[in-house]
Every structure is written in structure tokens, then in C-alpha cells.
Amino acid sequence: MQGNTACAEGALAAGCRFFAGYPITPSTEVAEHMALKLPKAKGVFVQMEDEIASIAAVVGAAWTGARAMTATSGPGFSLMMENIGYAAMTETPCVIVNIQRGGPSTGQPTLAAQGDMLQCRFGSHGDYSIIALSPASVQEMFELTVKAFQLSEKYRVPVFLMGDEIIGHMRERLTIPDSVEVIPRKKLETGSLPFKAGDDDIPGFPTFGEGYGVHVTGLTHDERGYPAATNPPAHERLVTRLVRKVESARKEMADYRVTNPDAEQVFISYGAPTRTVHQVLHDRPKDGIGHLQLRVVWPFPEFSLAEFPDAKAFLVPEMNLGQISREIERHTDVPVLPVPKIGGDLHTPAELGKALEGSR
Amino acid sequence: MSFRDWYRVDRLPTIYCVGCGNGTVINCTLHAVDSLGWKWEDTVFVSGIGCSSRAPGYIKTDSLHTTHGRPLAFATGIKLAKPGLHVVVFTGDGDLAAIGGNHFIHACRRNVDMTVICMNNWIYGMTGGQGSPTTPRGALTTTTPYGSGEGVFDLAALAVAAGANHVARWTSYHVKELTRAIQTGLETPGFSLVEVLTQCPTAYGRRNKLREVSDTVEYLKDHAILLQKYNRLTAEGKPVPEDMFTVGEFVRRNRPAMGVPP
Amino acid sequence: MKLVIDSDRCKGCNLCMLVCPYRIFKEGKEQNERGIILPELDRPERCPNCRLQKLYGRTLCGLCQMICPDQAIRWENEKENEPQKVVIEF
Numbered sequence: 001m002q003g004n005t006a007c008a009e010g011a012l013a014a015g016c017r018f019f020a021g022y023p024i025t026p027s028t029e030v031a032e033h034m035a036l037k038l039p040k041a042k043g044v045f046v047q048m049e050d051e052i053a054s055i056a057a058v059v060g061a062a063w064t065g066a067r068a069m070t071a072t073s074g075p076g077f078s079l080m081m082e083n084i085g086y087a088a089m090t091e092t093p094c095v096i097v098n099i100q101r102g103g104p105s106t107g108q109p110t111l112a113a114q115g116d117m118l119q120c121r122f123g124s125h126g127d128y129s130i131i132a133l134s135p136a137s138v139q140e141m142f143e144l145t146v147k148a149f150q151l152s153e154k155y156r157v158p159v160f161l162m163g164d165e166i167i168g169h170m171r172e173r174l175t176i177p178d179s180v181e182v183i184p185r186k187k188l189e190t191g192s193l194p195f196k197a198g199d200d201d202i203p204g205f206p207t208f209g210e211g212y213g214v215h216v217t218g219l220t221h222d223e224r225g226y227p228a229a230t231n232p233p234a235h236e237r238l239v240t241r242l243v244r245k246v247e248s249a250r251k252e253m254a255d256y257r258v259t260n261p262d263a264e265q266v267f268i269s270y271g272a273p274t275r276t277v278h279q280v281l282h283d284r285p286k287d288g289i290g291h292l293q294l295r296v297v298w299p300f301p302e303f304s305l306a307e308f309p310d311a312k313a314f315l316v317p318e319m320n321l322g323q324i325s326r327e328i329e330r331h332t333d334v335p336v337l338p339v340p341k342i343g344g345d346l347h348t349p350a351e352l353g354k355a356l357e358g359s360r
Numbered sequence: 361m362s363f364r365d366w367y368r369v370d371r372l373p374t375i376y377c378v379g380c381g382n383g384t385v386i387n388c389t390l391h392a393v394d395s396l397g398w399k400w401e402d403t404v405f406v407s408g409i410g411c412s413s414r415a416p417g418y419i420k421t422d423s424l425h426t427t428h429g430r431p432l433a434f435a436t437g438i439k440l441a442k443p444g445l446h447v448v449v450f451t452g453d454g455d456l457a458a459i460g461g462n463h464f465i466h467a468c469r470r471n472v473d474m475t476v477i478c479m480n481n482w483i484y485g486m487t488g489g490q491g492s493p494t495t496p497r498g499a500l501t502t503t504t505p506y507g508s509g510e511g512v513f514d515l516a517a518l519a520v521a522a523g524a525n526h527v528a529r530w531t532s533y534h535v536k537e538l539t540r541a542i543q544t545g546l547e548t549p550g551f552s553l554v555e556v557l558t559q560c561p562t563a564y565g566r567r568n569k570l571r572e573v574s575d576t577v578e579y580l581k582d583h584a585i586l587l588q589k590y591n592r593l594t595a596e597g598k599p600v601p602e603d604m605f606t607v608g609e610f611v612r613r614n615r616p617a618m619g620v621p622p
Numbered sequence: 623m624k625l626v627i628d629s630d631r632c633k634g635c636n637l638c639m640l641v642c643p644y645r646i647f648k649e650g651k652e653q654n655e656r657g658i659i660l661p662e663l664d665r666p667e668r669c670p671n672c673r674l675q676k677l678y679g680r681t682l683c684g685l686c687q688m689i690c691p692d693q694a695i696r697w698e699n700e701k702e703n704e705p706q707k708v709v710i711e712f
Contacts, residue, residue, distance in 0.1 A: 017441075018437070018440075018441050020437060044440045044441055046436070046440055048433065048436070048466070049462055049463065049465075049466040052430060052433065053430070053433035053436070053462075053463055053466070054433075056426065056427075056430045056433035056436075056437060057433050057434065057436050057437030058437060059426075059434060059437065060424065060433070060434035060435060060436065060438040060441070061437040061438065061441035061442075062437075063422075063424060063438060064438055064441045064445065065441075066441040066442070068437070068441070082427050083427055083430065086426065086427050206422075208404050208422040208424075208442070208445060209402060209442055209445050210401070211401040212422060213401075213420050213421060213422060214422055214423075215368075215416065215417050215422075215423045215425065216422075216423065216424050216425065217425035218425065218426065218427060219425065226371065226417065227414075362681075364693060364696070367693060372631055372692070372693060373633065373692050373694075374691070374692060376691055377633075378633040378634060378635045379633070379635030379636075379637060379691065380691050381691070382691065383690070383691020383692055383693070384637075384688065384689045384690070384691050387687075387688050387689070387690070387691075388688060391688065532689070533641070533689075535641075535685060535688040535689050536685070536688075573635045573637060574636065574637070577637065577640060578640075
């Protein structure tokens with residue numbers, strides 16, 4: 001099955017019943033598969049007039065209780081940023097799939113890149129925090145899409161599936177489980193304030209049409225949901241809670257794979273370059289090279305670096321000019337060597353081998 | 361139940377200026393909604409950004425106050441995901457026609473079952489009085505200090521052309537007709553646009569020699585001409601003064617609609 | 623019934639005065655403690671809603687209530703033994 005198709009299948013398995021999107025290479029297959037399958041699953045598919053309308057419709061549908069998703073790539077992703085900030089501010093659960101392509105601007109529509117990793121975290125204005133997942137195989141496209149829905153429903157936050165054109169368009173075999181755990185949203189208790197949260201910073205969800213009478217606004221709001229834009233303490237309380245909600249739970253939601261934890265030279269990868277690292281480890285099993293594969297990239301799991309106490313160098317192959325490597329640098333004293341490669345071709349084992357020589 | 365029961369009484373009085381037409385339009389909308397027997401638990405108000413879009417914050421129902429220009433897209437998502445909900449959109453002239461122009465065209469084309477109340481006050485009121493696509497030629501605003509040199513957008517005409525099922529235009533002076541037009545819009549399946557010309561004494565009126573609240577309202581009363589009368593006069597070849605605007609129901613038809621509850 | 627203008631809500635725009643077909647309202651003279659000059663009632667017994675809402679069981683006219691941007695107008699029952707003036711107009 002194709003990666004994009006697997007992503008759509010994962011969404012359907014996780015209970016997604018609303019998709020609004022706009023065609024953009026290389027993510028169009030996700031939309032096409034959803035257009036085919038959703039009506040049969042009693043869901044709704046609508047092709048909107050642009051990406052801004054797509055994410056808007058997804059947020060609107062999410063408020064009626066539906067699990068909603070959209071899929072896009074670089075240029076569409078940039079368009080969606082304002083409404084992504086809106087989803088973060090109003091704590092709307094939704095999943096946004098970005099099958100990354102060469103950028104900036106129109107760039108390379110049919111070739112892969114990983115250039116939006118910092119954008120998914122910091123793309124919209126203001127302070128907020130989101131969750132981003134990075135699949136490295138068709139199986140992971142399925143599994144991580146399911147996980148994206150589970151995380152977005154639990155934490156009431158937009159979750160990004162940061163794929164790329166290689167993983168999106170490749171075909172591999174995958175195993176589809178018989179059933180998948182569907183976590184329902186936490187409901188708001190009647191009578192309690194819609195935006196007041198307990199210790200986990202996650203308020204219950206007041207679905208539209210069930211008598212909650214909630215006013216949802218992108219303006220800074222107080223616990224009742226009413227605008228409080230000229231109220232500095234209310235703004236501080238709200239925004240710090242939005243960030244804390246995700247950041248304080250990063251250990252719980254962390255998902256990474258460790259190989260050879262006692263290695264001195266460690267590759268840290270996410271997405272497509274993971275496959276090259278696997279090849280290098282397979283070709284040189286006795287060289288004691290370590291590998292950390294990040295599946296949840298944001299919120300960044302800095303504690304995963306401690307899994308390699310003897311590391312003398314972290315090598316970070318990325319299909320961009322060094323984005324996650326900057327985040328890694330912040331969290332460790334171990335020298336970080338970015339191995340950037342842009343242009344659409346995946347890193348070759350030889351290139352990674354050369355990087356290893358350079359790091360000795 | 362009266363329309364006054366739909367208000368969030370703890371939030372009144374509103375932030376609107378003295379004599380703002382928006383308050384009147386909210387009254388008329390709630391009266392129309394209430395008279396149809398809708399329940400507040402099944403109704404959702406969606407709005408964009410601007411003075412018009414602060415309205416849902418004063419109404420008891422579930423409401424979504426979205427980003428500038430996009431309420432129609434959010435409302436499409438809500439209506440298609442849960443067609444059993446009644447969706448009413450409050451928007452303004454800039455929100456609908458400027459930044460939201462694309463969503464406006466496509467919502468009309470799709471004929472999604474919702475009612476859009478556009479409070480057209482010829483200006484961007486909330487941000488201090490900048491020009492909008494409906495600012496009359498020669499009018500003074502903060503971004504057209506030498507008089508507006510751009511053509512005026514006819515919102516109702518666009519909605520008719522793009523395929524909306526019901527389009528009407530009234531003013532905030534004609535409260536009874538407005539309420540009736542909104543009622544028709546709520547009942548008509550498919551996209552319904554009710555454009556309301558409202559007074560903005562603070563931002564528009566003050567800069568354009570209409571300082572008193574009653575000045576703009578009198579202007580609206582005197583310059584409104586019923587559509588049927590306008591058609592009759594033009595058919596007979598009689599001249600109609602340039603600055604008159606047509607009011608009334610422009611179209612009511614039965615094109616296939618999306619999101620109509622089964 | 624009698625017409626009551628809510629002094630917490632009225633902002634003094636006088637739109638009610640503009641639309642009333644029976645000319646019930648007239649310009650007020652004094653500011654209240656919020657600094658707003660509320661309109662005053664001029665022989666409000668001529669208002670058809672005040673006179674006839676009980677009889678017909680629904681709001682008659684009601685233009686002032688509909689146009690008021692601040693929902694400051696409402697009709698209330700008079701208290702027991704409160705004098706009511708009714709004027710029959712031809």
C-alpha cells in the first residue's frame with residue numbers, strides 16, 4: 001500500500017469521520033483515498049476552496065465532536081498557520097498531515113524534504129505548543145496517524161503528522177490490526193466552566209449541540225470562555241496553561257527507538273533518513289554505532305539523549321539545512337554534527353559513512 | 361420564550377457604541393430565530409472578526425468566534441459534520457467581502473444550509489475606521505483620507521450570481537421587514553444571505569458629515585428603494601437617483617443545497 | 623403594562639425616539655449617574671403595547687424594543703393599585 005493511502009487508512013481506523021482538504025502534491029492521495037472511503041464509513045469529505053478554508057472546516061467539524069483531519073504540503077501548510085494558531089488557542093483536537101516537499105515557496109513539488117519541522121512547532125504567531133510525529137515507513141504512516149488522533153483527542157491540541165514525499169509515495173507491505181484503540185474525548189461536566197482545567201491542564205470538551213452554550217473565541221479568554229483581551233493576568237494564565245499542557249506531558253507521550261545505547265557515535269534521525277541509518281547499521285554491525293529514531297519529534301524529548309551516556313558525537317541526518325539538530329544542540333554538551341542534504345535525494349549509506357569518519 | 365431570553369444577560373450592556381446598528385440587527389435575528397421555535401441548544405452562531413462578529417458573545421447558544429474572514433469556512437465544517445445543528449453566521453462587510461471574499465463565493469456556490477447576516481456599515485469599525493470594499497465613492501475614512509476612489513461591492517448581487525438560495529437586503533431602520541427577511545432565510549434550505557446596511561455613527565458617520573446617530577439612520581430610510589419599485593421605474597425609463605440603493609428580497613429559489621438535515 | 627427604560631443599559635442614542643410612530647419618547651434633560659441622558663416618556667399611555675398587550679396576548683408595535691441596540695426597553699406589569707392612565711384616541 002502507498003504511504004499516503006496507509007495514512008488515510010490509519011485515520012479511518014482511528015475514527016476520523018471528517019476530512020476537508022485541498023489538492024497539493026505530494027499529499028493529494030490522502031485526500032483522494034478519504035474521498036473514496038469516507039462516504040462509505042458515513043463520514044464527510046469536502047474539497048474546500050483553499051487550505052485556509054480546509055483547516056477552518058476541520059476546526060469547525062471538530063467542535064461538533066467529529067474527529068477531523070486535513071492533509072497538505074509546504075505552501076498549503078504556510079497558508080494554514082493562522083487557523084492552526086486558532087486551533088491551539090481554542091484547544092481544538094485535530095490532525096494535520098504535512099507530506100513535506102522541497103521548499104521554500106513552490107520549490108520541488110515532487111521531491112522530498114524535511115524543511116517544515118521548525119515551522120510546525122513555531123509557524124503561527126504567539127506562544128503555544130503542539131505535538132508532531134514523524135513516520136519513517138508505510139507501517140509507521142498507519143500507526144502514527146492512529147497515534148496522532150489519540151494524542152490530539154487526549155490533549156485537545158492540533159497534532160501534526162510530518163511525513164515527506166518519499167514515505168508518502170513509496171509502497172510497502174503493512175499489517176493492519178483488527179482494531180485500534182479509540183480514546184474518546186474527555187467530556188465537560190455540566191455546570192463547570194468550559195475553559196477551567198484540573199491538574200492535567202486539559203479542560204473537558206464542550207461539544208456543540210449538547211446544551212453547553214459555550215462561546216469559543218480566538219481572543220484571549222477567561223475560564224468562562226468570554227473575551228478577556230485587556231486582562232494581562234488572564235492572558236498569562238491561559239497561554240502558560242496551553243504551553244504547559246503539552247510540555248509537561250512530554251515524557252508520557254514520548255516515542256523513540258534506541259539501538260546500541262552504549263555507542264560513542266550516535267545517529268539521531270526521524271522520518272525518511274531513518275531508513276538510511278538502518279542500512280548503515282545493518283552493513284556495519286560490529287562498529288558499535290548507536291541510533292535514536294524519534295517518532296514523536298515535538299514536544300522534543302530531551303531525555304532520550306540521556307539514553308546514550310557514552311556518546312561522543314551525535315550525527316543528525318536531515319533533509320533540510322539543520323532544523324532538529326538545533327534543538328538537539330540546546331539540550332546536550334555532546335558535539336552535534338548535522339548531516340544536511342537538500343535537493344530531494346535521500347542520504348546514501350556512503351554519505352553517512354563519510355560523516356561517521358568525519359566525526360571520529 | 362421571547363427573543364430577550366436568548367441573551368447572555370451577565371454580559372450586557374454590549375461593547376457597541378451609542379446608537380450602533382449592530383445591536384438592532386442582533387435583536388431582529390434573535391426574534392426571527394425565536395419565532396421559528398428553534399431551541400438554543402441546537403443553534404450555533406459563528407462569526408469572524410469585527411464589531412459585527414462580537415455579537416455571538418452576547419447570545420446564550422454555542423458559538424464560534426473565528427479568524428478574520430473565515431467564518432463561512434468554519435460554519436461549513438460545523439454544518440456538514442452535524443447537519444442537525446442550525447447554523448447562523450454573523451459577519452461584516454470587510455469580513456465577508458474583503459478577506460473572506462473567496463469563502464463567500466464558494467459558500468454560495470456550494471449552497472450550504474446556513475444563514476449569513478452581514479452587517480454592512482461601509483467601514484472597518486472595530487479597528488478605527490478604515491475603508492472597506494463597500495465604502496461609497498468619495499467617502500472619507502482613515503485609509504482613504506482623500507475620498508475613496510474604489511468601486512463599491514454589491515454583496516447581494518454576488519450572492520445571487522454565485523448561486524445562493526435566498527438573498528435579501530434591508531437596513532437597520534426597517535426592523536420589521538428585516539426580521540421577516542431573516543425568518544425567510546432561516547426557513548429556506550440552502551445558503552441564505554441577508555445583507556443589512558447599518559449605521560456606524562462613530563467610525564463612518566463622524567468622518568462623513570453624519571455625526572448624529574439619527575443622521576445615518578435617516579439617510580438609510582430616505583435612500584432605500586424597494587427592488588420591485590426600482591425595477592418598475594427603470595422599465596418605464598424613469599430616472600432613479602444615483603445614491604439610492606435597492607432593498608428587498610433579491611432571489612428565493614430551490615437549487616440543490618448541502619448539509620440540509622435529512 | 624408600562625414601558626420601562628433600563629437605566630443600566632440605555633446609552634442615550636435616542637433611536638427609540640426616531641422610530642416610535644406614536645411619539646412616546648422625548649429628549650431627556652438630566653444625566654444619570656453614568657453620564658447618560660435617558661429619553662423621557664411623553665404620555666406613554668398612548669403606546670398600543672402598554673394599552674393592549676394583555677388583551678391581545680402578544681407584543682403590538684414593539685418597534686422601540688426591536689431597534690434599541692442595548693435591549694434597554696421592556697414592558698412590565700404595573701404593581702397593584704398603581705394608577706394607569708388610558709387615553710382613547712380617535
